[in-house]
């Protein structure tokens with residue numbers, strides 16, 4: 402029956418002020434979804450001391466810009482697709498690419514221009530491993546896609562485990578708590594296939610071996626699917642677009658601490674707020690908020706926010722560490738003989754060189770990169786023409802290493818030392834929660850399942866829904882079991 406206004410928690414007054422900490426894709430998507438959930442009346446502040454975009458960033462080489470952080474998006478990453486459609490941003494024009502695998506001495510695999518040739522080569526060397534891998538990843542993605550239906554219906558989850566379980570049941574939790582190697586060997590894939598084909602993919606995408614967790618492993622393999630895309634003008638355009646669309650205020654300051662403050666309310670009782678302390682250009686300041694969403698990793702080297710006075714305590718840094726990936730961009734002439742190939746540079750048209758876990762191999766990958774906007778008439782130059790290459794490596798490259806890879810290079814190489822994504826060492830005993838306190842939320846817990854733009858976008862929608870439902874005590878939309886069965890047949 403109908404409830405009265407007073408007894409209906411759904412009709413409680415809306416929050417007045419919400420803070421988001423960090424303006425990467427996670428924070429800006431949170432601002433966007435918060436506006437959607439709470440409407441025009443709430444003031445949303447987004448704190449960011451650095452550039453909007455965070456790990457989505459570009460650098461200028463000559464006259465053109467190139468991605469140095471997050472670069473590719475999967476065709477089934479529906480939030481990222483929705484963002485660009487809604488913001489009136491376009492996909493970058495696609496330039497065909499070609500992959501090879503380098504074992505530190507020579508190329509052990511080189512993609513052909515012909516699909517059928519690639520298939521036959523894979524079949525010849527690895528039997529049905531390759532086709533079965535594609536089916537395995539498709540199976541994981543099928544379940545992963547359920548999250549979009551749940552979120553469409555307003556369901557939210559208070560932990561990463563609940564979210565994974567809702568998508569893929571116990572199977573997804575098992576996958577996230579074992580290594581990709583264990584998961585794939587258990588499925589009957591061969592060790593040779595893992596070493597020669599799977600490891601190069603986890604290395605290019607996460608700078609790590611097949612000992613990453615099975616869930617991020619599957620995401621990594623999805624990152625080798627066809628149809629990947631990027632944003633015209635640079636992926637970080639999505640972040641500035643979301644921020645603008647959300648009508649949030651960008652506060653160029655670093656948050657230093659968050660604590661609870663109790664204030665008398667009009668009704669004669671008390672109300673509690675979060676006090677956000679921050680340091681901007683004009684020095685330290687603080688503001689009170691009804692809800693706060695932390696959208697930056699709470700890990701050593703990533704951010705340093707203290708949470709004084711909470712019980713149970715909230716740590717500034719959760720256990721585990723972030724993995725370093727150094728992204729080096731060089732405009733130069735590739736030394737194809739470094740790759741152990743006898744091909745003439747003018748015939749060498751490979752764009753992405755992946756590497757196996759070989760001893761002494763100092764690079765994770767080497768790619769010919771396209772600018773964030775494709776100029777008219779652009780085509781990828783062969784290796785006989787100087788062009789822009791991107792190297793991912795665990796450590797900064799030395800001059801000698803660069804001299805080995807390039808015959809000549811222009812001055813002004815760009816180096817970004819990213820603390821890029823978690824160092825994945827399953828089993829991860831306790832993933833940080835999405836709910837740190839009553840109305841204080843934490844997005845980047847999701848990275849311990851997998852770090853990718855879409856994962857941050859999913860966590861952003863989840864946090865906005867959680868914040869809304871917990872504010873209005875709509876418990877029926879939080880941590881529900883068997884959604885997959887209950888929503889079957891719903892469109």
Ligand SMILES: Cc1cc2nc3c(=O)[nH]c(=O)nc-3n(C[C@H](O)[C@H](O)[C@H](O)COP(=O)(O)OP(=O)(O)OC[C@H]3O[C@@H](n4cnc5c(N)ncnc54)[C@H](O)[C@@H]3O)c2cc1C
Nearest residue numbers: 423425426427455456470471472473656697704821853854
């Ligand atoms: C080299 C590299 C390649 C990648 N490639 C891909 C890819 O191809 N595809 C893909 O999907 N993903 C990729 N990723 C992963 C992807 O970039 C990240 O998962 C995603 O960008 C994370 O977004 P985020 O908003 O959660 O975090 P971030 O982008 O890290 O944003 C957090 C923000 O918080 C700010 N901040 C920190 N401390 C404070 C503070 N105290 N107060 C206020 N603000 C603070 C930071 O300055 C930062 O801007 C890649 C990552 C790297 C590093």
Ligand SMILES: CC(C)=CCC/C(C)=C/CC/C(C)=C/CSC[C@H](N)C(=O)O
Nearest residue numbers: 472473474475605606620623624853855
């Ligand atoms: C979340 C789902 C289902 C899919 C995302 C798939 C995806 C795009 C994974 C890539 C993640 C990642 C961290 C890539 C880093 S490197 C990207 C590229 N190879 C490059 O060289 O820049």
